[in-house]
Amino acid sequence: MANSSDFILTSESIKNNQTLPNEQVLNGFGCSGENISPDLKWQGAPEGTKSFALLVHDPDAPRPTGWWHWLVINIPASKTEFKKGEKPAAPMLETVTDFKTLGYGGACPPAGHGVHHYNFTIHALDVETLDITVDTDPNTVEKIVKEHSIANATITALYQR
DSSP states (O other): OOOOTTOEEEOSSOOTTSBOOGGGBOEETTEEOOOOOOOEEEEOOOTTOOEEEEEEEETTSSSTTOEEEEEEEEEETTOOEEOTTOOOOTTOEEOOOTTSSSSOOOBOOOTTSOOEEEEEEEEEESSSOOOOOTTSOHHHHHHHHHHHEEEEEEEEEEEOO
């Protein structure tokens, strides 16, 4: 993977290594958040970037593969942000999460399970589109994204209950 030191991801909604606001917490499974996707802005993508993919993952979930909260692929190279609550439109494609739904699914770790890390990662890709369907398994989406990733940038938010 190319040096990604110039490729950065920022947000007004979430701050790196800080507690996730209630806006980005799930409303369900015992959590009472607003389930709104955060604003995200990226810059400094490397030369050769043909598209982006956004993967939001909790590696601390009590499952071998963690928990996928949001997957967006085929983000045009000309796009540099998502506004808070924005629903990606074609040609972008949201794929199924571990909630078995499309779209953003907020944080809601098991009560008493400790601090969970929510990694919001934007990948710069070397292809315009990925051959993935909406119902592709999230771990397969991650594998394909990583095969085409030339750089990535991450913000990690924290949450526990």
